[in-house]
Amino acid sequence: MINLKTQAEEIGIDSDTLLKMYELFIDGTGQDLAELKIAVQNGNIMQIENILHHIKGAATALDLGSISSLAASLEGKISSEYSREASEIILGIEKSLAGLKEWFRGK
Amino acid sequence: MGYRILIVDNQPLILEYMRDLLEKAGHEVRMAVGGLDAIQIACEFKPQLLFIDMVMPYIDGKRLCGILRKNDDLKDSLYILISGVAAEAGTSYFSDLADVYIAKGPFKTMSKYILDVLNKYRHNHIDELKHKILGVEEIYHREVTKELLFSHKHLEVLFSSMDYGVLEFLEDFRIIYVNKAAEIIFEQPEEELLARDFRKLITKRFHPQLNSFVKSMDEQGLELGDDTPLIINGRYTHLRLLPVIEEPHKSIMAIIRDTTKYQLAKEEVEESLRTKEMLLKEINHRIKNNLGMIGSLLNLQKTYIDNPQYCVYLDEIKGKIQSIELIHEKLYKTEDFRHVDIGSYLYDLGVMIIKTVTDSTFGVEIGLTGGNFPVPIKTAISLGLITAEVVTNAMKYGFGEISKNSYLNGHAPMITIHVNAGTQLQLVIENNGTPFPEGIDIENAESLGLILIHDLANQLDATYGFKAAKNGGTVFQISFDFPKES
Numbered sequence: 001m002i003n004l005k006t007q008a009e010e011i012g013i014d015s016d017t018l019l020k021m022y023e024l025f026i027d028g029t030g031q032d033l034a035e036l037k038i039a040v041q042n043g044n045i046m047q048i049e050n051i052l053h054h055i056k057g058a059a060t061a062l063d064l065g066s067i068s069s070l071a072a073s074l075e076g077k078i079s080s081e082y083s084r085e086a087s088e089i090i091l092g093i094e095k096s097l098a099g100l101k102e103w104f105r106g107k
Numbered sequence: 108m109g110y111r112i113l114i115v116d117n118q119p120l121i122l123e124y125m126r127d128l129l130e131k132a133g134h135e136v137r138m139a140v141g142g143l144d145a146i147q148i149a150c151e152f153k154p155q156l157l158f159i160d161m162v163m164p165y166i167d168g169k170r171l172c173g174i175l176r177k178n179d180d181l182k183d184s185l186y187i188l189i190s191g192v193a194a195e196a197g198t199s200y201f202s203d204l205a206d207v208y209i210a211k212g213p214f215k216t217m218s219k220y221i222l223d224v225l226n227k228y229r230h231n232h233i234d235e236l237k238h239k240i241l242g243v244e245e246i247y248h249r250e251v252t253k254e255l256l257f258s259h260k261h262l263e264v265l266f267s268s269m270d271y272g273v274l275e276f277l278e279d280f281r282i283i284y285v286n287k288a289a290e291i292i293f294e295q296p297e298e299e300l301l302a303r304d305f306r307k308l309i310t311k312r313f314h315p316q317l318n319s320f321v322k323s324m325d326e327q328g329l330e331l332g333d334d335t336p337l338i339i340n341g342r343y344t345h346l347r348l349l350p351v352i353e354e355p356h357k358s359i360m361a362i363i364r365d366t367t368k369y370q371l372a373k374e375e376v377e378e379s380l381r382t383k384e385m386l387l388k389e390i391n392h393r394i395k396n397n398l399g400m401i402g403s404l405l406n407l408q409k410t411y412i413d414n415p416q417y418c419v420y421l422d423e424i425k426g427k428i429q430s431i432e433l434i435h436e437k438l439y440k441t442e443d444f445r446h447v448d449i450g451s452y453l454y455d456l457g458v459m460i461i462k463t464v465t466d467s468t469f470g471v472e473i474g475l476t477g478g479n480f481p482v483p484i485k486t487a488i489s490l491g492l493i494t495a496e497v498v499t500n501a502m503k504y505g506f507g508e509i510s511k512n513s514y515l516n517g518h519a520p521m522i523t524i525h526v527n528a529g530t531q532l533q534l535v536i537e538n539n540g541t542p543f544p545e546g547i548d549i550e551n552a553e554s555l556g557l558i559l560i561h562d563l564a565n566q567l568d569a570t571y572g573f574k575a576a577k578n579g580g581t582v583f584q585i586s587f588d589f590p591k592e593s
Contacts, residue, residue, distance in 0.1 A: 017127040
């Protein structure tokens, strides 16, 4: 799924640093998702936008295409009327994140 | 050769990535998690290059560049803004405060541009990268970000041009924003105010209120400088504090108004009013004294007149003068120069007239019933002249035939003044002397006193009349709409 050594070389950093960055991403995105759920419940569009932009930016930076695409697709549909769809997409991001976490745990 | 490089970003992921990338390239790296930390670290570390995130809470990248550029040790450093909103902002949003812009994107792409910047800097070719956003072609833009940036620009223009000082600080009181007007009020530039404890700018007397407000973050806000003057650098100021809460961020917005001109004008007006009041009192005192002197001259004149009827005329004139003299005496003893308390005025006037037209041993009692309420001066003067006339008439005709200390039907001679007001003001002056003769047409009477009463009543738009009292004596009654414009 992820080749740490190759990716670290492509970026120009150590693979240990990259591993630490993934940990930061997993922890940070977990917190972001918790805040995102509350923002969706409250219909706080601006906060939803900010959190999604943050998740998408971090996922893009690490070349995590699936999470980045999910966040981008939700960004385009933000409005209080789409809260059900938003919940489904958040669930999708959570699943991807859980898969990523599981993969790193195996490492 | 390695450079001293400062990275400023509020995201640990970016900090970790850039630290490793730059250290591997042989540079000395420091990190700051936001603008406030960056100011402190940059002043000590004196970096040659700064990689600064564009969008950060409290102090954004562009402002941070501006603040640090003002420092002599940092003015020639290379400022690189890393932006996650580069696609939406375009070059128009950026300013000359930064030298190079890099769009946030995949790390492998960013690494290429970061290393390119370092390479160009090393070989003095950095001008090739100026006014470009490196990597912008590889990201796509969001309309909502563009709208937010436009809104941000609006606020920036508004705050920087407004006359009110605007300052923002965090819950720990560290200042994170200052507009131009606030710089003028506090007489310090932005770079010196940022990161300072806001309380140090405000006199200690207000600290308990400030601490309590920041603890509660009461959405009603807090106003300082209304009751107790808040003086900053010799200027009177008014401070309005408002909480700004957008979880997880919290700050306090202080709106500062320089009220020096208003306060000085207010003090001037108050002083002028005090002087005016003093002068009015003095004028009333002098008028009262002058009228008193005229009364004394009339008394003196009486000693040279043999005809007793002429002396009665002089006493009548003196009674009228006294009614006005007493108004001015009341006015210089009060704070209200537009009104006179009518009950006490008419009572004192009655006492004075009785003393004037009789000797001190003649025992006519005077009483007051009803209320004592303020009446405009013009109305009071008319009522005073009417009362003077009626009381003089009572003394002259009601009690004229009564010998000293005599009694009327077992009662002492008595004049009662009754005054009250509802929608109408009513004045009743009653005596228990000889009753008012029947059949007198008072409206067409030729007596000077009755003509005077008639004219004054007309001026007041009043109804009035004399009648015999049930148990003997005379009742005078006048009433008119009240309150009246003076």
